[in-house]
Amino acid sequence: MAKFVAKTGNEAMAEAMRQINPDVVAAYPITPATEVVMIFAKYVADGLVNTEYVPVESEHSAMSACVGASAAGGRVMTGTSSQGLVYMYEILPIASALRLPIVMCEVNRAISGPINIHCDHSDTMAARDFGWIQIFSENSQEAYDSLIQAVRIAENHDVLLPTMVTTDGFIISHCLDKIEVLDDKDITAFIGKDRKPNNSLLDLDKPTTLGSIDLQDYYFEHRVQVAEAIKNSKKTIIEVANEFAKKFGRQYGLIEEYKLADADYAIVALGSTCGTAKVVIDELRAKGIKAGLLKIRVYRPFPAEEIAQALSKIKNVAVLDRADGWAGQGGPAYAEIKAALYKSKTPPKMINFVYGLGGREIDKDQLAHVYDCLKNIEQQPDVQYLGVRE
Amino acid sequence: MVTLKELSTRPEPLTGGHRMCPGCGAPIIVRQVLLAAKDPVVVVSATGCLEVSTTIFPFTAWKVPFLHNAFENSAATASGVEAAYHSLKRQGRFDKNIQIVAFGGDGGTYDIGFQSLSGAMERGHDLLYVCYNNEAYMNTGVQRSGATPKGATTTTAPAGKVSQGKLQWRKDLTEIMVAHELPYVAQATTGNWADLTKKAEKAFATRGPKFINVLQPCRLGWGYRPEDTAVLGRLAFETCFWPIYEVENGVYKVTKPRDKKPVAEFLKTQERFRHLFKPGNEQLLADIQQGVDAHWAKLLAKEAMTAGVKK
Amino acid sequence: MSQQKKPGWKELAIGDILPAGTAEKFETGDWRSERPTWHPERCIHCLFCWVNCPDTSIIVENGKMTGIDMKHCKGCGICAKECPVKPDKAITMGPER
Numbered sequence: 001m002a003k004f005v006a007k008t009g010n011e012a013m014a015e016a017m018r019q020i021n022p023d024v025v026a027a028y029p030i031t032p033a034t035e036v037v038m039i040f041a042k043y044v045a046d047g048l049v050n051t052e053y054v055p056v057e058s059e060h061s062a063m064s065a066c067v068g069a070s071a072a073g074g075r076v077m078t079g080t081s082s083q084g085l086v087y088m089y090e091i092l093p094i095a096s097a098l099r100l101p102i103v104m105c106e107v108n109r110a111i112s113g114p115i116n117i118h119c120d121h122s123d124t125m126a127a128r129d130f131g132w133i134q135i136f137s138e139n140s141q142e143a144y145d146s147l148i149q150a151v152r153i154a155e156n157h158d159v160l161l162p163t164m165v166t167t168d169g170f171i172i173s174h175c176l177d178k179i180e181v182l183d184d185k186d187i188t189a190f191i192g193k194d195r196k197p198n199n200s201l202l203d204l205d206k207p208t209t210l211g212s213i214d215l216q217d218y219y220f221e222h223r224v225q226v227a228e229a230i231k232n233s234k235k236t237i238i239e240v241a242n243e244f245a246k247k248f249g250r251q252y253g254l255i256e257e258y259k260l261a262d263a264d265y266a267i268v269a270l271g272s273t274c275g276t277a278k279v280v281i282d283e284l285r286a287k288g289i290k291a292g293l294l295k296i297r298v299y300r301p302f303p304a305e306e307i308a309q310a311l312s313k314i315k316n317v318a319v320l321d322r323a324d325g326w327a328g329q330g331g332p333a334y335a336e337i338k339a340a341l342y343k344s345k346t347p348p349k350m351i352n353f354v355y356g357l358g359g360r361e362i363d364k365d366q367l368a369h370v371y372d373c374l375k376n377i378e379q380q381p382d383v384q385y386l387g388v389r390e
Numbered sequence: 391m392v393t394l395k396e397l398s399t400r401p402e403p404l405t406g407g408h409r410m411c412p413g414c415g416a417p418i419i420v421r422q423v424l425l426a427a428k429d430p431v432v433v434v435s436a437t438g439c440l441e442v443s444t445t446i447f448p449f450t451a452w453k454v455p456f457l458h459n460a461f462e463n464s465a466a467t468a469s470g471v472e473a474a475y476h477s478l479k480r481q482g483r484f485d486k487n488i489q490i491v492a493f494g495g496d497g498g499t500y501d502i503g504f505q506s507l508s509g510a511m512e513r514g515h516d517l518l519y520v521c522y523n524n525e526a527y528m529n530t531g532v533q534r535s536g537a538t539p540k541g542a543t544t545t546t547a548p549a550g551k552v553s554q555g556k557l558q559w560r561k562d563l564t565e566i567m568v569a570h571e572l573p574y575v576a577q578a579t580t581g582n583w584a585d586l587t588k589k590a591e592k593a594f595a596t597r598g599p600k601f602i603n604v605l606q607p608c609r610l611g612w613g614y615r616p617e618d619t620a621v622l623g624r625l626a627f628e629t630c631f632w633p634i635y636e637v638e639n640g641v642y643k644v645t646k647p648r649d650k651k652p653v654a655e656f657l658k659t660q661e662r663f664r665h666l667f668k669p670g671n672e673q674l675l676a677d678i679q680q681g682v683d684a685h686w687a688k689l690l691a692k693e694a695m696t697a698g699v700k701k
Numbered sequence: 702m703s704q705q706k707k708p709g710w711k712e713l714a715i716g717d718i719l720p721a722g723t724a725e726k727f728e729t730g731d732w733r734s735e736r737p738t739w740h741p742e743r744c745i746h747c748l749f750c751w752v753n754c755p756d757t758s759i760i761v762e763n764g765k766m767t768g769i770d771m772k773h774c775k776g777c778g779i780c781a782k783e784c785p786v787k788p789d790k791a792i793t794m795g796p797e798r
């Protein structure tokens with residue numbers, strides 16, 4: 001039976017991992033993601049899962065071992081954050097090119113330097129172009145639900161792409177939240193007991209070479225296959241979300257609209273900030289201000305059409321980026337949303353706020369200030385840093 | 391000890407039609423190691439000559455399951471394969487016995503893959519790591535590695551007017567593997583199939599992490615005629631430039647050449663050492679001989695020291 | 702153009718995967734500048750040539766050498782060098798025709 005319990009984001013992800021019961025987990029400790037694999041290691045030690053746990057000597061080896069285990073046909077998971085994800089970067093596009101459905105718990109944390117252990121999205125954002133599906137979570141429940149869905153999405157034979165589900169470091173990872181934990185049997189039934197790979201290194205009757213060298217004559221075709229898979233994964237993500245909603249009652253999509261339909265002023269955000277924004281919107285609405293939110297849940301594939309559609313009737317929009325794009329034009333979400341709106345006949349006026357770097361607090365007052373700025377958007381600079389001292 | 395006749399009846403792990411240089415030692419090592427396995431093998435390879443030349447899409451020379459991930463992570467990748475194998479076997483989803491073999495060149499093993507190798511060996515995965523050691527980064531055009539011997543010229547430590555190639559002694563990776571307390575560590579060369587095959591057989595019969603460091607003459611990087619690949623392996627052994635030995639659970643067994651030849655007899659066969667024989671480099675040559683002698687003496691002392699130890 | 706004969710991304714198996722041993726179809730015999738000749742009458746079938754061949758080009762059947770795969774042999778000459786038969790070796794090298 002499903003039950004309501006208090007869990008931190010890390011505990012929720014570890015619990016989902018126990019229920020997913022992967023064949024192999026290879027991971028390395030890093031704040032604030034360590035707990036996920038630490039809790040899971042205890043499940044292994046207590047014989048609660050079938051998993052072979054590989055306590056590697058680095059994140060680079062974690063992702064490398066995941067590639068090996070997944071190529072051998074296993075259902076494979078890992079968890080990391082920040083520098084750990086950065087250390088994996090070299091292997092991330094190999095995992096997607098080899099079409100290995102590895103699922104990762106990624107806890108968003110600022111990347112060095114200077115070294116910082118707190119939340120921003122710079123680690124995940126910098127990994128956005130490696131052919132991984134990326135799902136952001138607003139809270140522990142979403143992280144838990146999305147991790148379960150991620151297994152189905154990644155392993156779908158029309159997709160076969162590695163998938164990361166992210167939470168926000170400390171804000172979600174370490175804060176207790178009431179979540180509904182589903183029944184073990186229901187999860188097994190939902191994801192399927194075992195992964196059903198098309199081919200495996202352990203298929204001795206059908207030996208294969210995986211990871212050969214592609215030169216000018218084949219590399220392009222294999223990369224286009226990944227591009228197509230990422231594009232087509234939207235359909236699978238939605239199908240899996242709909243089936244999840246039917247079975248377990250919580251509906252997810254690529255994006256989520258909160259009081260957006262009739263909004264004059266909207267912000268676009270990802271992750272835990274959306275929760276705060278919803279409270280601010282309710283307060284502003286009580287004052288008669290038509291505020292709304294567009295939450296991006298799935299960042300890769302990028303839901304460009306869905307975002308363009310959702311923002312088509314909004315007058316003024318502020319995109320909130322918890323990462324800088326280091327391009328002199330604001331954050332990555334802003335740049336991509338601008339591109340998504342390029343062909344819109346009714347594009348909104350739009351500005352960007354880069355906020356919360358290195359765990360800098362984002363509170364209701366700051367978000368209310370953003371909505372205030374939207375009232376006189378003409379006077380606002382294109383990109384602002386919110387909450388920074390000058 | 392398996393006979394050649396018996397070996398020749400086993401399934402061939404590697405086809406012709408790969409793009410390694412004529413006379414390359416690496417595929418010889420691959421064949422001699424893999425043919426020694428009685429169980430099916432699954433191979434992981436680091437980026438390098440072996441991998442790029444044997445898997446140019448759509449042509450793969452591997453007849454056994456093969457995975458390439460990246461340059462520095464064949465040990466970690468193989469450890470993941472091993473973990474999945476054990477997991478599936480434990481769950482009753484796979485019922486065969488296999489041998490997992492990782493190959494890496496000296497660059498991918500001594501240098502960039504060192505951490506990955508150390509980690510995988512320390513974790514005790516049941517796999518055999520084979521370094522095909524040609525003593526430089528041959529795939530990228532003969533650059534210096536941690537395995538390059540003192541005095542050798544490479545494209546990043548070339549012999550010139552004021553410098554005589556690599557100035558440092560090479561890293562003794564085999565001894566570093568011994569220090570990992572592995573159940574089986576060995577050194578071998580090309581040109582002695584019986585020795586290498588026997589060592590591979592021993593490794594396959596041993597559960598846990600195994601490491602074999604095989605000296606692989608590289609005609610391109612070393613500069614010699616391609617037919618001499620086996621000869622040079624033997625000469626490296628006969629001069630003690632590359633001792634062949636094994637360490638089983640800490641106990642050394644060193645194969646001694648009948649007559650230990652001067653190292654110059656090995657060095658003079660190769661372009662990479664040619665400058666050492668120019669006037670003015672006598673001392674360097676003497677230093678190399680002294681280094682080889684000291685290393686050999688230490689090895690014999692280790693053998694004597696561990697002679698009575700229970701394996 | 703040969704480019705047109707190659708499969709497109711829709712036809713290729715996904716994920717850079719290949720069935721084993723396709724390199725057999727790739728011939729490297731034209732790399733040779735020297736050519737091995739096998740003299741069966743001298744051959745003692747020790748298989749030293751076979752075990753030392755980097756190109757898997759010594760053909761062995763039922764434990765006996767039966768020939769050289771000239772489609773793949775690159776002419777490195779290791780087989781001739783390692784042949785122990787004296788005074789005349791069972792494999793000799795000569796210029797490629």
